[in-house]
Amino acid sequence: MSAEGHDHGHDHEHEHHHKDTFITKYIFSIDHKMIAKQYLITGIVMGIIGVGMSMLFRMQLAWPEESFRIFNILLGDKWAPNGVMTNDIYLSLVTIHGTIMVFFVLTAALSGTFSNLLIPLQIGARDMASGFMNMISYWLFFLSSVIMISSLFVESGPANSGWTIYPPLSALPQAISGSGLGMTLWLTSMAIFIASSLMGSLNYIVTVINLRTKGMSMTRLPLTIWAFFVTAIIGVVSFPVLLSAALLLIFDRSFGTSFFLSDIYIAGEVLHYQGGSPVLFEHLFWFLGHPEVYIVLLPALGITSEVIATNSRKPIFGYRAMIMSIIAIAFLSTIVWGHHMFISGMNPFLGSVFTFTTLLIAIPSAVKAFNYITTLWKGNLQLNPAMLFSIGLVSTFITGGLTGIILGDSTLDINVHDTYFVVAHFHLVMGISALYGMFAGIYHWFPKMFGRMLNKNLGYVHFWVTAVCAYGVFFPMHFIGLAGLPRRYYTNTNFPLFDDLQNVNVLITTFALIGGVFQLVFLYNFFHSIFYGQKAVQNPWKSNTLEWTTPVEHIHGNWPGEIPEVHRWPYDYSNPGHDEDFVPQTVPMKPGEEVLHH
Amino acid sequence: MTSLLVIIVLVLLAVALWQLTKIFDLTQVGSDTDSSQVASDNDNNIQGYLMFGFLAFIYIFSIYGLFTWGPLVLHTPASAHGAQVDNLMNITWILIFIVQAITQVLLHYFAFKYRGKKGQKALYFADNNKLEAIWSVIPAIVLAGLILYGLYAWTNIMFIDDEEDTVVVELYAQQFKWTARVAGEDNVLGKANVRYIEGVNTLGVDMADAYAQDDIVVSELHIPKGKKIHFKMRSQDVLHSAYMPYFRAQMNCVPGMVTEFAFEPIYTTAEYRELPYMIEKVSNINAIRSKKSVALVAKGDAALDPYAFDYLLLCNKICGASHYNMQMKIVVDTPEDYKKWLSEQVNLAQQVKEANAPAAVEGADAPVKANDTAAVAKIAMK
Numbered sequence: 001m002s003a004e005g006h007d008h009g010h011d012h013e014h015e016h017h018h019k020d021t022f023i024t025k026y027i028f029s030i031d032h033k034m035i036a037k038q039y040l041i042t043g044i045v046m047g048i049i050g051v052g053m054s055m056l057f058r059m060q061l062a063w064p065e066e067s068f069r070i071f072n073i074l075l076g077d078k079w080a081p082n083g084v085m086t087n088d089i090y091l092s093l094v095t096i097h098g099t100i101m102v103f104f105v106l107t108a109a110l111s112g113t114f115s116n117l118l119i120p121l122q123i124g125a126r127d128m129a130s131g132f133m134n135m136i137s138y139w140l141f142f143l144s145s146v147i148m149i150s151s152l153f154v155e156s157g158p159a160n161s162g163w164t165i166y167p168p169l170s171a172l173p174q175a176i177s178g179s180g181l182g183m184t185l186w187l188t189s190m191a192i193f194i195a196s197s198l199m200g201s202l203n204y205i206v207t208v209i210n211l212r213t214k215g216m217s218m219t220r221l222p223l224t225i226w227a228f229f230v231t232a233i234i235g236v237v238s239f240p241v242l243l244s245a246a247l248l249l250i251f252d253r254s255f256g257t258s259f260f261l262s263d264i265y266i267a268g269e270v271l272h273y274q275g276g277s278p279v280l281f282e283h284l285f286w287f288l289g290h291p292e293v294y295i296v297l298l299p300a301l302g303i304t305s306e307v308i309a310t311n312s313r314k315p316i317f318g319y320r321a322m323i324m325s326i327i328a329i330a331f332l333s334t335i336v337w338g339h340h341m342f343i344s345g346m347n348p349f350l351g352s353v354f355t356f357t358t359l360l361i362a363i364p365s366a367v368k369a370f371n372y373i374t375t376l377w378k379g380n381l382q383l384n385p386a387m388l389f390s391i392g393l394v395s396t397f398i399t400g401g402l403t404g405i406i407l408g409d410s411t412l413d414i415n416v417h418d419t420y421f422v423v424a425h426f427h428l429v430m431g432i433s434a435l436y437g438m439f440a441g442i443y444h445w446f447p448k449m450f451g452r453m454l455n456k457n458l459g460y461v462h463f464w465v466t467a468v469c470a471y472g473v474f475f476p477m478h479f480i481g482l483a484g485l486p487r488r489y490y491t492n493t494n495f496p497l498f499d500d501l502q503n504v505n506v507l508i509t510t511f512a513l514i515g516g517v518f519q520l521v522f523l524y525n526f527f528h529s530i531f532y533g534q535k536a537v538q539n540p541w542k543s544n545t546l547e548w549t550t551p552v553e554h555i556h557g558n559w560p561g562e563i564p565e566v567h568r569w570p571y572d573y574s575n576p577g578h579d580e581d582f583v584p585q586t587v588p589m590k591p592g593e594e595v596l597h598h
Numbered sequence: 599m600t601s602l603l604v605i606i607v608l609v610l611l612a613v614a615l616w617q618l619t620k621i622f623d624l625t626q627v628g629s630d631t632d633s634s635q636v637a638s639d640n641d642n643n644i645q646g647y648l649m650f651g652f653l654a655f656i657y658i659f660s661i662y663g664l665f666t667w668g669p670l671v672l673h674t675p676a677s678a679h680g681a682q683v684d685n686l687m688n689i690t691w692i693l694i695f696i697v698q699a700i701t702q703v704l705l706h707y708f709a710f711k712y713r714g715k716k717g718q719k720a721l722y723f724a725d726n727n728k729l730e731a732i733w734s735v736i737p738a739i740v741l742a743g744l745i746l747y748g749l750y751a752w753t754n755i756m757f758i759d760d761e762e763d764t765v766v767v768e769l770y771a772q773q774f775k776w777t778a779r780v781a782g783e784d785n786v787l788g789k790a791n792v793r794y795i796e797g798v799n800t801l802g803v804d805m806a807d808a809y810a811q812d813d814i815v816v817s818e819l820h821i822p823k824g825k826k827i828h829f830k831m832r833s834q835d836v837l838h839s840a841y842m843p844y845f846r847a848q849m850n851c852v853p854g855m856v857t858e859f860a861f862e863p864i865y866t867t868a869e870y871r872e873l874p875y876m877i878e879k880v881s882n883i884n885a886i887r888s889k890k891s892v893a894l895v896a897k898g899d900a901a902l903d904p905y906a907f908d909y910l911l912l913c914n915k916i917c918g919a920s921h922y923n924m925q926m927k928i929v930v931d932t933p934e935d936y937k938k939w940l941s942e943q944v945n946l947a948q949q950v951k952e953a954n955a956p957a958a959v960e961g962a963d964a965p966v967k968a969n970d971t972a973a974v975a976k977i978a979m980k
Contacts, residue, residue: 087919087920087922088919091916091919091921160919161916162916166836166837166915166916167836168835168836168837168853169836169837169916169917169918172835172836175773175835175836175918176918176919177919261853261854262853262854262855263791263792263793263834263853263854264792264834264835264853264854265772265792265793265795265802265834265835266773266834266835266836270792270793270795274854275854276854277852277854277855278837278852278853278854279852279855312712312720313714313719313720314720314721314722314723315722315723315724317723317724317725317726318724318725318726318729318730319724319725320725321725321730343839343848343849343850344850344852345831345849345850345852345855345857348752348753348756348757351752351756352749352752352753355745355748355749355752356745356749359741359744359745359748360741362737362741363734363737363738363741366733366734366737367730367733367734369701370701370729370733371730372705373701373704373705373708374723374729376705376708376709376712377708377712377721377723378712378720378721378723379708379712379714379720379721380712380714380715380718380719380720381642381646381708381709381712381713381714382636382637382642382714383637383641383642383645383646383649383709383713383714384636384637384641387637388645388649391649391705391706391709394705395656395702395705395706398697398698398701398702398705399698399702402694402697402698403694405690405693405694405741405744406687406690406691406694409686409690409744409745409748410748410749410752410756411682411683411686411748411751411752411755412683412686412687412690412748414683414755414846414847414848415672415683415843415846415847415848417839417848417914418839418841418848418914418915419914453634453635453636454635455635456635456636456637456641457617460617460641460645461614461617464613464617464648464652465610465613465614467652468610468613468652468655469610471655471656471659472606472659475659475660475663476663476667479663479667479668479670479671480667480670482670482671482672483670483671483672484672484841484843484844484912486841486912486913486914488916488921488922489921489922490919490921490922491922492922494922494923494925495910495912495925496883496887496902496903496905497883497905497907497910499883499886499887499905500670500879500882500883500886501670502886504667504670507606510606510607514607514610518614533635534633534634534635537634540634540635540636541636571724573720573722574719574720574721574722575722576722581719581720596722596724597724597725598724598725598727
């Protein structure tokens with residue numbers, strides 16, 4: 001399959017004679033569009049589990065140690081005797097929620113769906129560079145999901161040392177229940193996940209570099225592709241480091257090495273470990289962990305750029321500045337990991353360095369935010385659900401990003417580190433923003449994926465309730481963080497000092513429950529529309545990019561004839577020299593037409 | 599508060615219901631004219647107004663939050679460096695609020711103002727280097743200021759001058775308990791390692807070290823006002839974090855290494871309790887507690903104790919199942935009271951001697967038990 005290239009159009013005919021069986025079409029498919037759908041559906045299932053977990057532990061936080069039948073039904077007698085959640089399972093829920101949302105939903109499902117769907121379609125390629133590797137990538141992701149979920153059913157419980165799995169807590173089964181078999185499964189699942197992610201990323205990079213159609217220069221790529229491309233590069237640079245950390249941790253856990261452990265006395269005995277340091281693990285973890293934030297966020301920003309430009313009927317403002325800021329963010333993201341470790345015990349001088357590099361990220365981020373706002377200015381905004389989610393993304397990206405100035409400043413981090421302030425910050429800036437990006441992508445490219453439209457009114461309901469609830473959950477959370485409330489506390493009832501925060505916790509949980517339940521509107525819309533949605537036309541949003549030149553019914557190789565040639569950049573919306581308010585990339589330049597952008 | 603909650607929920611449900619009914623109207627009436635599922639002018643209009651409404655929501659919610667929850671946040675710092683931290687924090691907050699207020703208005707107002715109409719054409723405005731330069735350079739200048747101030751403060755706080763006259767205290771973390779070791783008269787902590795843990799010597803202090811002889815181990819820490827306290831943190835099992843929010847102080851405790859943090863307390867516990875904001879906070883908390891107590895007593899449980907403010911040391915790094923209840927009281931005394939407290943404490947050397955004396959065995963029940971389990975564990979290992 002890797003031989004597929006530009007000049008494939010002629011020998012394409014014979015491909016139609018291949019008869020797809022159910023298995024080659026829907027299961028072991030090597031077609032990028034099918035793989036994208038597989039990623040999306042798996043991601044949605046994982047998302048339901050991850051979000052569901054958050055509702056359970058939010059209930060515990062609002063009404064601590066109270067009895068709920070639903071706890072007993074979902075968690076069983078061991079973890080919720082008489083419907084009261086135990087502290088062990090509380091930490092498990094928090095841990096697995098974080099793991100699933102960060103890695104399985106916002107990394108794999110977001111990149112996996114849209115990179116797979118859009119890279120070949122938007123650059124004008126028949127498929128990914130290696131369709132086979134693409135298939136393996138998905139199935140490894142599926143396998144790692146299955147292992148992660150299976151860890152929920154282990155007798156000693158799933159991993160519960162936080163999604164950051166800092167040793168020694170994650171290394172010693174004596175220290176916490178989840179560090180037994182649960183952690184072994186967690187590490188196995190993540191190792192497979194990383195292999196999957198690397199295969200995907202390599203494929204994206206190679207495809208973007210090699211398989212662009214005629215005329216599609218790097219500066220004519222849609223910003224989605226730029227975002228996916230750069231994201232894949234960060235992934236390739238940083239994920240192997242997490243793999244190495246996971247491997248060393250497996251060694252410490254199973255083979256008695258001391259990479260991360262030293263001088264430990266637990267359960268009445270001194271352990272043999274000597275000379276290692278947990279701080280080393282923190283460095284390795286965050287060397288992935290921080291770029292990970294941008295692995296999650298950049299694809300969402302790429303999707304938003306495309307959706308905002310199309311629906312504003314305007315060129316994205318500052319195309320080159322947007323590319324530069326993506327690259328700048330990606331570069332800086334690999335040299336800021338230490339801001340997670342200001343008070344880890346590392347040399348304070350390093351804290352100074354990381355404060356400096358961290359706050360620099362605000363500059364390209366500000367450029368992006370202002371460019372989005374300027375794109376809206378004097379536009380002709382088509383407020384489709386995808387557009388609403390994109391505007392919502394810009395809003396939460398700004399709100400959440402601004403508090404990053406506090407957390408990135410080592411002096412201020414001393415007192416807000418690991419409090420709910422952090423939780424509020426990163427949920428807004430990467431959690432909610434990336435989810436909005438994902439929703440924007442789903443609403444926008446649903447017709448491309450399934451040939452049908454999502455119901456827009458259900459989309460509107462979905463957006464507005466989600467938007468209100470997202471702020472309702474995370475805005476008050478800043479205050480309880482500034483009051484000094486630590487995160488990952490099972491209950492705050494042992495601290496009368498925090499009694500006055502309980503009302504706020506109830507409010508947060510109420511919003512969380514409403515917001516969570518209303519995602520059912522989306523699920524209904526999604527699954528219903530796959531089968532019964534309005535049939536889509538070829539280019540429903542009147543977009544310029546190449547994916548809308550392919551037929552609505554999916555075919556192998558994407559275009560029935562030759563791959564179209566590209567003559568212009570993707571953002572010629574409302575170009576004054578043309579009658580229509582959009583000029584697809586395939587339209588040749590008129591005689592004497594000047595390029596109106598830099 | 600709860601009534602507000604109910605109101606918000608009701609409003610939300612009402613909005614949702616209204617939207618849902620709209621859906622049904624549209625699916626029935628507009629089935630011929632508008633089935634494309636692409637936003638029509640009517641949709642753009644409604645959604646544009648909703649965008650404007652959402653802007654109002656953000657503003658009202660923020661202002662409401664500032665008034666309702668603003669008083670809950672940490673106030674007057676109880677340490678000398680705290681003023682610097684809070685000052686930087688306030689400056690940063692002002693900047694954040696300005697940027698937030700402006701950008702959210704622009705974003706949502708534009709979404710409302712430029713909502714689409716059929717036949718209307720957008721302005722072709724692809725780039726402008728001057729604008730890009732403005733919004734790169736202005737943040738850069740503002741951030742440079744923040745970075746410089748931040749680094750100045752950070753250096754002041756974190757680099758501890760060994761020549762300075764300080765009180766040296768060890769904070770010792772273990773699942774799920776804090777212990778403190780005061781360095782005693784020589785102001786030097788004796789060497790320690792978990793391999794020395796035995797009996798009452800739960801911190802693994804090397805009793806052969808001359809500096810260790812006057813070390814005092816306590817489970818409720820007293821420190822003097824007006825003198826810099828040099829904390830040295832250790833952990834015996836997993837990562838913990840020594841978090842003292844009122845002192846604007848936090849540092850992780852890492853097994854295998856000693857970490858440090860130093861600050862000077864400027865209010866005694868008694869003085870801090872008398873601060874007007876704290877009096878209000880405590881009375882507020884006690885009102886909540888007495889309300890809860892009424893319900894508890896009605897159920898036949900014991901009422902909650904009234905709350906009085908104390909400085910706390912909390913664990914702020916997930917350390918195990920009972921992480922949520924790992925705390926120690928810290929009392930800031932006047933220098934005289936501190937001296938008095940110190941003189942009442944029994945030092946570790948003496949405790950070890952007493953524990954080893956055969957007569958004391960019955961008296962010191964708990965340490966012996968710990969000793970036993972350690973011995974049992976050792977045997978079990980073999």
